[in-house]
Amino acid sequence: MTAVVRAEGLGKRYRRRWALADCELEIPAGGVTGLVGPNGAGKTTLLLLAVGLIRPTAGTIEVCGGRPGSDPAQLAKVGFVAQDTPTYARLTVADHLRLGARLNPRWDEAAARSRLDRLGLDPAQRAGRLSGGQRAQLALTLGLAKRPELLILDEPVANLDPMARRDFLQVLMEAVAEHELTVVLSSHLVSDLERICDRVVVLVDSHVHLEGEVETLLASHHRLTGARRDPARLPAGQHVVSERHTERQSTFIVRTDEPILDPAWTVGQLDLEDLVLAYMERPVPPPTAGRAAVGPALEVIR
Amino acid sequence: MIWLTWRQNRAQLVTAGAAVAVVAVAAGWTGRRLADLVTTTDTGYDLLTPADIALFFAGVVMLAVVPGLVGAFWGAPMVAHEMETGTYRLVWNQSVTRTRWLATRLGLTALAAAAVTGLLSLAVTWWAGPIDGVVGARTGSLPTRLTPVTFAMRGVVPVAYTLFALVLGVVIGAVVRRTVPAMAITLGLFLAVQIAVPLWVRPHLATPADLTVTMDISTFDGLSRSGLDGPITLTAQPSDRGDWVLSNTTVDAAGAAVELPPWFAECVAPPGGPPRERAAAEGKGPLASCLARLGAEGYRQRLVYQPANRFWTLQWRESALFVLAAGGLAAVGLWWVRVRLS
Numbered sequence: 328m329t330a331v332v333r334a335e336g337l338g339k340r341y342r343r344r345w346a347l348a349d350c351e352l353e354i355p356a357g358g359v360t361g362l363v364g365p366n367g368a369g370k371t372t373l374l375l376l377a378v379g380l381i382r383p384t385a386g387t388i389e390v391c392g393g394r395p396g397s398d399p400a401q402l403a404k405v406g407f408v409a410q411d412t413p414t415y416a417r418l419t420v421a422d423h424l425r426l427g428a429r430l431n432p433r434w435d436e437a438a439a440r441s442r443l444d445r446l447g448l449d450p451a452q453r454a455g456r457l458s459g460g461q462r463a464q465l466a467l468t469l470g471l472a473k474r475p476e477l478l479i480l481d482e483p484v485a486n487l488d489p490m491a492r493r494d495f496l497q498v499l500m501e502a503v504a505e506h507e508l509t510v511v512l513s514s515h516l517v518s519d520l521e522r523i524c525d526r527v528v529v530l531v532d533s534h535v536h537l538e539g540e541v542e543t544l545l546a547s548h549h550r551l552t553g554a555r556r557d558p559a560r561l562p563a564g565q566h567v568v569s570e571r572h573t574e575r576q577s578t579f580i581v582r583t584d585e586p587i588l589d590p591a592w593t594v595g596q597l598d599l600e601d602l603v604l605a606y607m608e609r610p611v612p613p614p615t616a617g618r619a620a621v622g623p624a625l626e627v628i629r
Numbered sequence: 630m631i632w633l634t635w636r637q638n639r640a641q642l643v644t645a646g647a648a649v650a651v652v653a654v655a656a657g658w659t660g661r662r663l664a665d666l667v668t669t670t671d672t673g674y675d676l677l678t679p680a681d682i683a684l685f686f687a688g689v690v691m692l693a694v695v696p697g698l699v700g701a702f703w704g705a706p707m708v709a710h711e712m713e714t715g716t717y718r719l720v721w722n723q724s725v726t727r728t729r730w731l732a733t734r735l736g737l738t739a740l741a742a743a744a745v746t747g748l749l750s751l752a753v754t755w756w757a758g759p760i761d762g763v764v765g766a767r768t769g770s771l772p773t774r775l776t777p778v779t780f781a782m783r784g785v786v787p788v789a790y791t792l793f794a795l796v797l798g799v800v801i802g803a804v805v806r807r808t809v810p811a812m813a814i815t816l817g818l819f820l821a822v823q824i825a826v827p828l829w830v831r832p833h834l835a836t837p838a839d840l841t842v843t844m845d846i847s848t849f850d851g852l853s854r855s856g857l858d859g860p861i862t863l864t865a866q867p868s869d870r871g872d873w874v875l876s877n878t879t880v881d882a883a884g885a886a887v888e889l890p891p892w893f894a895e896c897v898a899p900p901g902g903p904p905r906e907r908a909a910a911e912g913k914g915p916l917a918s919c920l921a922r923l924g925a926e927g928y929r930q931r932l933v934y935q936p937a938n939r940f941w942t943l944q945w946r947e948s949a950l951f952v953l954a955a956g957g958l959a960a961v962g963l964w965w966v967r968v969r970l971s
Contacts (some may be wrong), residue, residue, distance in 0.1 A: 378722055382971045396971075402724045409718035415637075416714070423635060429632050430723035466719070473724070 331356040331477050331509050332377055336386030338533075339372050346372040348533045350386070354511055354526075359503060361602050362479025362487045362513040364530035370513040371410060373530065374481045377511070378407040391476050403433060406475035409481045412466035416455030418447050423465060424472075432484035439472035443500065471502045478502075480512035484519060492516075498524055529606045536608040540593065541599060543545040548602055549587055551579045551596035562589075569605040580605045630733040632727060638738065641703065644747045653693070653752045659684060660756040667777035672925070674765035685760065687770060687942045688753040692782035695749060696790040697819045699742045705811035707734055708966060711808040717970075731966050735799055739792055746791040754783045757809020762871055775873040775940055777827035789951035796955045800962040801906060803970065832875050833940055834946040840868065840932045841880065844920045848930065850877075852897065861894050871937025882927030887899045890926065893919060 332354040336593055347369035354360050362370050375381045376388050379396015388394075393401040397434045414423060419444065428434045444465050445452065454462060463483060469522045470478055480499075484492040503510055514520055520527060527544065529537040537544070548568065555577045565581040572578075580597065597605075607619045659681075666676050708731070711919075721727045733838045761783075762773030768843040772778040781790060797819060802811040842848045842865050850866040864877040896919040935943060 359814060380721060380969075380971060395728075396721075399724045399726060399729075402722065402726065405722070407718065409715065409722075411715060413715035413719050415716055415719075418636065426633055426636075426720075429721065430720075430725045432724055469719070469873065595867040 329356050330354060330389075331389050332388070332511065334373070334376075334386065334388045337376065337383055337386035337388050337558045339369075339376060340384040347376070348385075350533050350535070350537055352528065352538075354509075354528070356509050357507075358525035359500075359510040359512070359523050361524035362511060362524040362526060362528050362530060363517055363520060363607075364513075365607060366515070367532075368530045370530055370531045371481055374511070374513060375409075376477050378390075378479055380404055380407075398429070399432075399482065401414055401471070403431060404476045406470035406473045406478040407476070408463075408480040408483050410469045411457075411484065411486065412463040414457075414462055414465055415454065418454055419450065420452050420454060420457075420465060423454060423469060424447075424450070427469045427472055433474040435472045435474050439468050442471070443585075446494075446498075460487050460494065460495060463487060463491065463495055464498065466497060470509075471506075472545040474506070475508070477509045477511065477555035478511070482515070484514065484516065492519065499523070513528050517600040517603050527603070529600065529603055531607055531609075536609060537603075544602060545597060545599065547584055548580060548582050548597050548605075550597055550601070551577075551581060551587065551592040552595065553577060553592045570606060609620070630730060631737065633720075634734045634737045634906050634916075637734075638703070638741075642741055642849065645741070649745055649748045649752075651953050652749055656688075656752040656756040661858030663756065664759045666759070671764075672766040673760060673763040674771065675771045677760065677763070677771075680769070681760070681770050685757055688757055689779055689782045692746070692750060692753055692787045693823070694826060695746055696787060696794040697816050697823075700792050700794030700798035700815045700819050701812040703738055703742060704795040705802040706808045707738070707799045707802055707813045708962075709806055709808045709811040710971075712803075712970075713808055724957060727970075728963055728967050731799075731912070732962055735796065735962070738797055739955075742791045742795050742953050746787045747785075750782070750784065750787040757783070764870070768929075773871040773873075773937065775871055775935060775937055776944070777831070777873075780827070780831070780873075780940075780943070781823070784941070785948045786944055786951075789948035789955070790823075792900075793822075793951040793955040793958070796958040803962055805966045810846075830950070831943065832935070834950070835935065837875055837933045838936050841884070841929045842932065843924045843926070845924065846917050846920065849916070849920060853896075860888050861864075861897075863889060863893075863930065865932055867934055869930055869937045871940075872932075873935040873937075874932060876931075876933040877936065878931050880929050880931045882929075884929075885930075886931070889923075890928070893923065893963070896922070 330353040332352065334352040335348050337347060337350040337352070338345060350369065350373065352373070362390065364370050364372070374379070376383055377390050377395055379390075379394070379401070391401070391404040393404070395405065410444055415426075418426070424436070424439050424443070427439065441572055443465075446461070446468075448457070448461055454465060457465065467480075467483065470480075487495060496519060499510065502508060512520075521541070524541055526540050527538065527579060528535060540555065553576070555572055555575050559577065560568065560572055561579070561581065564584075564585050565583040565587075568580040568582055570579050580601070634766060663681065668800060670676065708717075710718065720730060757774075757779070760771055761779065762771060764770040774783050780789065794815070798811065798815040801815050801818070802808065805814060807809040844863065844865060848865045850864040852861055854861050854864055864881055867874050879889055881887045897916055
């Protein structure tokens, strides 16, 4: 597994506030990795660090084998669609393509043009007059036509209506299928991620609470419902992710690689949203203890 | 990058080009008459129309404000507007380092700004050349080109000011990150520089000349009194009307600056009588004898000044100073954008 993003002890401080602290992360090449977490978890900071728009205050981050943003070659390897998909309001759609063509050595003009044609974007239209969805598509087109090895998207669909969101993700998925492209995107809309992500990383308060392939994760987590029971009495192979108790009933979300055999339980399947929420809600352990606790769990998942 | 710079600034550039063309045509149209006019007489001021004088000062005002405007409207938004609208996240992720992005934008804009102000200054300098410092037979004169009123609006200095203001605007925009405050701060700071330089910097760009003269009617320039009963001060004429006089003080025989002796006020303007400077200047009144008595008692007038023939020396030195400052600021700006904005 070659890592396309590797962060070690990564931290970023703005004045006195740490937006990201002591972050350890590896994202393998290939496929689509979704980055989820509550607001303020450090998702945007992490992605800005990965594209080199900001520099780490502590630790290191390596992207596509280089320091982010260090030189034109490195910049060419990483595409970025920023939050709110900024474009130049007074430049036309065609101007944006020309900007991309002038500033990127591997620019794929034909692909960019045909993509805009299919989207029905008028090249003479000023970007400031585009709808949010169209602007997002324009930003995505710029990011893709640059022909990066890694495309990073920061909450690209957060402000789009459901139709525009579906169209956007569809274009993205087509491009992933067409080119050998690694995609990392952050979102707080887990339902969107479930549709397109191969892998998921749950980031809470700068720390990775969960990472792995979506399928594997879903297959190894179960919701157990039954008569009230002490979690200590669960079999050794079942790790409790979350527990909820009423007077007479207990609900556990457990991770295990073995089938659930105990007939006392009603076993339920989880969807990605349940899973992500369960890991987000876990109390944040102190940094050192936290890594120790998450570490072995990740080993099992792999 | 060159294309992008052009695309983002072409409207401003076309406007500026049109303005330069208008000024050049207006100067050419009204200026030829001035050149002919002044060669015919020593007292050219009397031949100037009010419109000529208005145009003269319009040229001064124009070249006084253009550098600041360039700094505020071309410099300040360069980085600040990208930060404000978030487009830096788009453009700084193309395959061009942001150092090159800023260097190209700043470099090309600086070229354009230098061309614009250079042409404006050329037109104004040529237009005003024949009438800078003209005097009238009895009253009235225009400032000479070495005085603070016009020095920075002639020759090459406006170009250097513009480059400095532009880079100042860029740096302030990068630090403040918001366009309108950056524009205001740029204008304010540059105005402060425009005021401070003639007061405290320009006099020292070359060691001033120093001249001590004995006062008589030929060297007498004027008398002034501060307030109704304040002390009278005397000024002497520089040897050349174009000299820029920095200080004009009365000194005693030992060379120390002193006030005029108490008897002098009564001598030139006896109590009850009106001041008689006008008559005195024509050699009729008591002034000549008063001045002679001053000289006999050892009083002299000391002039510290920049001679008129240092105009270009001072022009080049002041320009070099501003270009150096602009270069230093540009380095700060590049560093700021590369390191501090990340």
